Amino acid sequence: MANITTDELLAGIRTAVEERADLYIRLADDIWEFAELGFAESRSSRAQMDVLAAEGFKITTGIGGLPTAFLAERGSGKPVIGLLGEFDALAGMSQVAGSDKEEALQPGQPGHGCGHNLLGTGSALAAVAAAEMLLQMGIAGTIRYYACPAEEGGGGKAFMARAGTFDDLDAAFSWHPGTKSSAHMNRTSAFTQIRVVFRGRASHAALTPHLGRSALDAAELMNIGCNYLREHMQDGERIHYAYRDAGGTAANVVQARIELAYIVRSQTIEAVRALTARVERIASGAAIMTDTEFEFSIESGMSPYQPNRVLTQMMHEQFVAVGAPDFDDSDLATAAAFVGLEHEQNRSLDSEIAPLSDRIGNSLGSTDVGDVSVITPVAQIWVASFARNTAFHSWQLVSQGKLPAAHKGMLQAAKVMAIAAIRAIQDPDLLEQARKEHRLSFAGATYDCPIPADVLPPLPKR
Numbered sequence: 399m400a401n402i403t404t405d406e407l408l409a410g411i412r413t414a415v416e417e418r419a420d421l422y423i424r425l426a427d428d429i430w431e432f433a434e435l436g437f438a439e440s441r442s443s444r445a446q447m448d449v450l451a452a453e454g455f456k457i458t459t460g461i462g463g464l465p466t467a468f469l470a471e472r473g474s475g476k477p478v479i480g481l482l483g484e485f486d487a488l489a490g491m492s493q494v495a496g497s498d499k500e501e502a503l504q505p506g507q508p509g510h511g512c513g514h515n516l517l518g519t520g521s522a523l524a525a526v527a528a529a530e531m532l533l534q535m536g537i538a539g540t541i542r543y544y545a546c547p548a549e550e551g552g553g554g555k556a557f558m559a560r561a562g563t564f565d566d567l568d569a570a571f572s573w574h575p576g577t578k579s580s581a582h583m584n585r586t587s588a589f590t591q592i593r594v595v596f597r598g599r600a601s602h603a604a605l606t607p608h609l610g611r612s613a614l615d616a617a618e619l620m621n622i623g624c625n626y627l628r629e630h631m632q633d634g635e636r637i638h639y640a641y642r643d644a645g646g647t648a649a650n651v652v653q654a655r656i657e658l659a660y661i662v663r664s665q666t667i668e669a670v671r672a673l674t675a676r677v678e679r680i681a682s683g684a685a686i687m688t689d690t691e692f693e694f695s696i697e698s699g700m701s702p703y704q705p706n707r708v709l710t711q712m713m714h715e716q717f718v719a720v721g722a723p724d725f726d727d728s729d730l731a732t733a734a735a736f737v738g739l740e741h742e743q744n745r746s747l748d749s750e751i752a753p754l755s756d757r758i759g760n761s762l763g764s765t766d767v768g769d770v771s772v773i774t775p776v777a778q779i780w781v782a783s784f785a786r787n788t789a790f791h792s793w794q795l796v797s798q799g800k801l802p803a804a805h806k807g808m809l810q811a812a813k814v815m816a817i818a819a820i821r822a823i824q825d826p827d828l829l830e831q832a833r834k835e836h837r838l839s840f841a842g843a844t845y846d847c848p849i850p851a852d853v854l855p856p857l858p859k860r
């Protein structure tokens with residue numbers, strides 16, 4: 399059966415995915431309910447692991463020192479193809495499923511605002527279908543599913559990459575649920591997340607202000623300094639900040655401790671390091687001005703994503719063969735209510751696959767799939783799973799995470815990824831071309847992890 403036709407492969411993968419659909423839809427829904435934050439996805443990780451172990455996958459846990467990361471492997475020998483999955487939720491995004499009004503399910507609790515309940519589950523299902531087909535076909539090759547924690551700012555894949563877990567891959571595929579269906583042909587930004595702490599001295603703000611040293615003043619001056627820095631950065635660079643601890647609510651106290659989170663983005667790892675150093679000098683200046691102490695520590699980082707054209711083109715062709723998700727009138731009516739598209743209900747969900755862009759574009763966002771793309775050729779697709787115009791990281795997206803349209807997007811993504819994985823295994827010329835392109839893109843440079851070697855993942859305290 400080694401020389402299987404395209405139609406036979408498509409039919410085989412369709413069957414392998416469809417006959418498991420109910421189980422994996424339940425898994426995605428369970429992960430939506432668990433809604434666990436990055437590095438703390440213990441129930442989500444366990445649920446995926448159990449399903450994959452039952453499918454005959456060999457499981458390796460704790461990759462890169464991350465308790466919720468695991469690797470599930472089936473098949474044998476080369477090539478080795480990785481399918482990347484995620485399952486982390488976002489803080490404070492709890493929302494009632496299926497409701498077209500903003501209403502928290504559990505106020506203040508996390509919610510799946512980026513569809514990662516679908517992302518990881520769809521990739522796991524792709525791995526299962528691809529491995530089963532591979533064994534039926536009797537050809538050599540290994541399929542791996544990577545359960546990757548903390549995509550949302552945590553850089554889970556960068557920690558895993560630093561540990562070398564992607565080093566022996568021949569290629570990797572991923573997907574992301576979205577509002578459109580298309581191949582991912584954009585480069586993304588390098589990313590660094592920094593923890594900044596200012597420490598001063600508390601004092602009565604009226605009686606003994608001269609004894610106080612304000613950490614809040616330091617934080618404000620640092621933010622002002624960085625806002626002035628913006629004029630003198632390169633185009634496409636980004637700085638964002640948030641108060642993690644604003645020091646307290648009493649205005650008659652000189653605030654003694656403040657914690658900020660900073661994110662710095664640029665086109666390359668070198669540029670992001672240079673900009674981060676400038677931000678650190680501003681923090682130092684703010685501390686000098688206010689006679690306070692400061693701590694500046696990198697928490698996580700991500701490399702720019704480099705799409706592999708050869709692999710992306712091949713994956714796009716499989717997407718066209720499989721087709722966009724098949725939404726029905728009920729899906730369209732439900733989706734329309736979320737985004738006020740009732741007047742053009744038949745367009746509320748995207749049912750077309752966008753033509754493949756002939757050039758690589760730029761996106762100013764970041765993803766830790768970037769770290770995998772530096773190590774091995776990677777291709778990804780976006781698959782329509784939510785109403786058109788739905789914002790990522792919004793209650794509307796959380797709410798749509800368990801709808802039939804979301805499930806349809808996930809099943810379609812699983813089929814495309816499974817077929818792409820088999821095609822990569824069957825076609826040594828294609829893999830060689832992809833590798834050649836990868837070598838040219840990186841000009842022989844080896845992986846330079848954006849997270850310093852001594853930085854440990856910020857695991858939840860037990």
Ligand SMILES: [Zn+2]
Binds near residue numbers: 512513
């Ligand atoms: Zn995401």
